[in-house]
Amino acid sequence: MKDNSNKEIAKKGIENILSQNKNILDIITEEKKSHIVDFDEHIKEVQKRVYGALHQDFQYSDVTNNSDNYLRENVFSRIPMIVMYVDLVGSTQMILDLPQKQLTAIVSSFAQEMAYVIQRHGGYILKFVGDAVIGYFSENDQDSAVSCAESMIKVLEMGINPILKQYDYPDLKIKIGLDYGENTIIRYGNNEKESHIDLLGQSMNIAAKIQGRAHADQILIGGDVYAKLSPPIQEYFEKMQWDNDEWNYTNKITGHIYPVYAYIGK
Numbered sequence: 001m002k003d004n005s006n007k008e009i010a011k012k013g014i015e016n017i018l019s020q021n022k023n024i025l026d027i028i029t030e031e032k033k034s035h036i037v038d039f040d041e042h043i044k045e046v047q048k049r050v051y052g053a054l055h056q057d058f059q060y061s062d063v064t065n066n067s068d069n070y071l072r073e074n075v076f077s078r079i080p081m082i083v084m085y086v087d088l089v090g091s092t093q094m095i096l097d098l099p100q101k102q103l104t105a106i107v108s109s110f111a112q113e114m115a116y117v118i119q120r121h122g123g124y125i126l127k128f129v130g131d132a133v134i135g136y137f138s139e140n141d142q143d144s145a146v147s148c149a150e151s152m153i154k155v156l157e158m159g160i161n162p163i164l165k166q167y168d169y170p171d172l173k174i175k176i177g178l179d180y181g182e183n184t185i186i187r188y189g190n191n192e193k194e195s196h197i198d199l200l201g202q203s204m205n206i207a208a209k210i211q212g213r214a215h216a217d218q219i220l221i222g223g224d225v226y227a228k229l230s231p232p233i234q235e236y237f238e239k240m241q242w243d244n245d246e247w248n249y250t251n252k253i254t255g256h257i258y259p260v261y262a263y264i265g266k
Contacts, residue, residue: 009238009262010215016236016265017153017217023265024147024233039154042120046113046159053109054102054167060112067124067136071185071197078182080139082225083203084123085211086114086152088131089173098169106164107131110172113160114152121148126199136199142180142228146236149176149219150263156217177211179203179222206249210260213247223251223259237261 017023052058088110094103111133115125118135121144126134137145152174161171181203189195206222214220226237240247240260251258 006240006262007215009240009264010218013219013263013265014153014217017150017263018157019265024143024150024236043155043159046116046155047163050109050113050160050163054105054163056105060108063112063115063119063125064127066119067126068197070124071199072187072192075185075187075192075197078184078201080180080182081203082137082139082142082145082178082180083183083199083201083207084118084133084135084137084145084149085177085207086133086135086149087175087211089175089216090170091131094170102167102169106169106172110156110160113155114174117148117152117155121145121151123148136183139180140228142225143230143233145178145225146219146221146229146233146263149178152176153217153219173216175211175214175216176219177207177209177214177222178220178225179207179210180224180228181206206258209249213260219263221261221263223261226259226261236263236265238264 049058049060053060088107091107094106098106111128111131114133115128115135118125118133121137122141123135123137123145126136128134137148153176156172156174164171181201183199183201183204185197186200187195187197203222203224210220210222220240221237226234229237238261240262242257242260247257247260249258250256
């Protein structure tokens with residue numbers, strides 16, 4: 001019963017994201033009174049890039065430089081941040097069904113477009129891992145982080161998938177998980193400019209686990225992210241009700257099961 005209930009929550013979430021009702025980005029825009037590039041124009045840019053990538057006459061620019069510079073400047077530090085895991089659903093079947101050239105064009109376009117959305121919301125792209133994108137936001141950018149997740153689903157449904165449909169390629173769907181906490185910046189090697197650099201921390205692990213429990217096109221956030229959200233945006237989320245074996249991560253501080261919240265909209 002609870003699994004079906006969770007699927008209904010996921011369905012309600014995607015319906016609200018794609019509806020014309022006020023979304024999280026609208027709230028942030030009103031509060032900050034900042035200029036936001038017209039979303040319809042952004043979708044047109046996405047479609048133009050994806051079309052070009054499929055025809056191999058467009059190449060995406062590197063989107064990890066800013067993150068790399070930031071991490072190297074703060075190497076060996078412990079920094080509080082919001083971590084985001086974005087995973088492509090059904091990629092195994094795509095690997096079996098699609099020719100290599102089309103597969104690589106689709107997956108790379110997906111990953112880069114998700115990275116562009118992260119950048120547009122003030123976040124950093126840590127790395128690409130296969131068909132997953134890992135990003136992070138500063139500790140006080142929690143509202144922007146969940147707005148970014150909301151925008152990712154819109155970009156997929158309104159920007160990328162319509163182009164893929166023209167070639168009878170399968171629609172893309174994603175699972176998104178976010179968590180908040182301190183992470184240590186670690187460098188593997190003594191070369192300050194070239195040695196591999198990464199993040200290590202509990203929120204990295206929990207964000208990945210949360211994403212793994214999400215349904216297609218569902219946004220799940222950890223309780224520590226939820227607690228930081230502004231009250232109007234908290235109303236867009238509902239606490240998940242798990243079966244005993246679905247989610248058993250215990251918060252080491254409270255001794256209780258760590259809460260997870262799902263986007264349901266309004």
